[in-house]
Amino acid sequence: MRRMTARPANTHQARLLRLLRDGGPNSRAQLGDQIDLSRSKLAVEVDRLLETGLVVADGLAASRGGRRSHNIRLAPGLRFLGVDIGATSIDVAVTNAELEVLGHLNHPMDVREGPVAVFEQVLAMAAKLRASGLAEGFDGAGIGVPGPVRFPEGVPVAPPIMPGWDGFPVREALSQELGCPVMVDNDVNLMALGEQHAGVARSVGDFLCVKIGTGIGCGIVVGGEVYRGTTGSAGDIGHIQVEPDGRACACGNRGCLEAHFSGAALARDAEDAARAGRSPELAARLDGAGKLTAVDVAAAAAAGDPTALDLIREGGNKVGQVIAGLVSFFNPGLVVIGGGVTGLGHNLLASVRTQVYRQSLPLATGNLPIVLGELGPVAGVTGAARLISDHLFSPA
């Protein structure tokens, strides 16, 4: 199969490609209703796109009371690769041009093993997806990493939890290996993009997407666009202080949110409680190495264990306290909570909501939904595909 070579020649073509991506196949007439162009001009641009091969006309749609329309759709062979590198695992997926996930793989891996080892794994997973017949090659790839990124260059900068990646040319290296364009971003931003494209945040212009996994981060969307900040570290809320003289944090400070609540902190607290005999439910779930995860806490809570419930409530209060501040400051139209701890579900959500609704101003909370992400592990890879498609579907 020939890979995507052309790019839209102007903004009209770019807009058409995005309409087809987000709205699926469509007739010329329907496209005309959604874009501010005359039918004649539209036809010209569609014809040019057909010539490039980026879109195809296949078959006729059912009549709507008159002449049947030609179905215009994005080239069915286009394939994007979405990669989401977490602290403890890797997600890789293939999508079509409409960003529907055709295949998805997950592999546990510690990001601290460094870029070379991780890349090897990513490429192996991509090869596996290709071998399964889902793609003959990739037209573009998006990749998320758990740390700040200098976005234009696609290079991680001073990432606390993956020091070995500092300055590693992720974009260039992956582009070389895959032979296609690549865009790199923070994993939290990609989750936000994913939920915006296919999840709970559709049609919301300004929202926050709080991802609670091994660490805590927050994707910020302003006017439909991800906001990355001056140095690419916007949304790094894990080290906001929630307790004046709280626990020591890996960053060197005390009382950071991440030190009090996150996947890692929760697991540690649960293990302590189990060992101290404060919770038989949790103790029963200890594995051979004496370890627990957020999943265990969720299970214990579901079984009614009061200690587990307390841990979740306490954590939700801490996160809610920070989110309350962010809501007052940012006045979003929606707050999405996702990441590994989504499994804690409505117990977590309830205490977050309580804090936010109590502490923030009524005007800001009046009509503010606080919800769990609906895409789970697909959010990151969908966002990654969205990132590269946004790039490729812009004028060259």
Add this chain to the structure above:
Amino acid sequence: MRRMTARPANTHQARLLRLLRDGGPNSRAQLGDQIDLSRSKLAVEVDRLLETGLVVADGLAASRGGRRSHNIRLAPGLRFLGVDIGATSIDVAVTNAELEVLGHLNHPMDVREGPVAVFEQVLAMAAKLRASGLAEGFDGAGIGVPGPVRFPEGVPVAPPIMPGWDGFPVREALSQELGCPVMVDNDVNLMALGEQHAGVARSVGDFLCVKIGTGIGCGIVVGGEVYRGTTGSAGDIGHIQVEPDGRACACGNRGCLEAHFSGAALARDAEDAARAGRSPELAARLDGAGKLTAVDVAAAAAAGDPTALDLIREGGNKVGQVIAGLVSFFNPGLVVIGGGVTGLGHNLLASVRTQVYRQSLPLATGNLPIVLGELGPVAGVTGAARLISDHLFSPA
């Protein structure tokens, strides 16, 4: 004098008007260097603007080694009115089309007296400025109010410190009275616009502007544009909790930033200290009613009074704590501190900086200037003029 009737007919004309506003008089050739247009096209658009009377060609500039250029400038008779309504005083200013302040009045007044009384005062001040010969009429007016605003309609919504203004049609009423277009915004946003236009924030795309006066608010600029949030309450940081079981706040919660530090809280603390005999410097400054202001505290601190210095340091710590969180979240390129307490100067700034640099991530603070606003009371009115000129200098 005839008032501004025409509006730019297209984006080119709008951009030209803004170039002339921000860069002052200019020749066609120099404008051509700053705008992406051919000389011929540019000449056409300039001619059209000359026809409308929005710009004029007056005289020839000195030669730069060849034919002398015609000076193109915005119509010299254009006048904008900038109004900044604070909690305890009103600022009104007249500017020319380049937003230079030609005249400026200040009048103490309690905003709680309600919109009717305040409007009367504002109109009297505007009339006074007009009578002094600075303007024969106004081509537009911008007005800032100390509370959230539904921006498109120009109506305050649920403003805590000025309940009588809720839903009052500020834009429509003022437009009627003045007979010119009016735009309304939060006073903090206007301060940010002012500092961006003529102050410390020139050429910074993303920054925060913290205004500490009677209350505390924060202007948010993203990509050069003010961000107002979903309901217009973005930046309302006065009620972020800084102390878990802190002081009772007027909003009904405990431990709000505003309850611990703001012009009002500082004055109260200083009065308490003076009465309790903990500070002779402050006691000496008590007025007949036993009242003090931030200015008194600044003076006492300048005289070396340890209690006053402590109050400032403590307050700076509280504000710094909140700003540190915002810096982590928003990753701005600059933080500006302004408002009534600017008089506390470098004592305040020092403790804010200490908190922020200690608590926020190095990547976010690495190259982050935290500075005092440089426009003082002119910031608000300049921002107001900028607001309305941005509106009028956009395609109709």
Add this chain to the structure above:
DNA sequence: CATCTTTGTCCTGAGTGTGGAGAAAGTTGG
């Protein structure tokens, strides 16, 4: 005074985009 530089104007030609006429293809009702 000839030459060079800078500024501003005019003209042509390529491209962009609109709106209408009308053909193509289909549905509906008598």
Add this chain to the structure above:
DNA sequence: CCAACTTTCTCCACACTCAGGACAAAGATG
């Protein structure tokens, strides 16, 4: 089965935008 109406799509004429070059105007320089 046919006439009338709809919807979709194509084609064409015309207006407008815009770039780039030729050229005129006005001054500096030697």
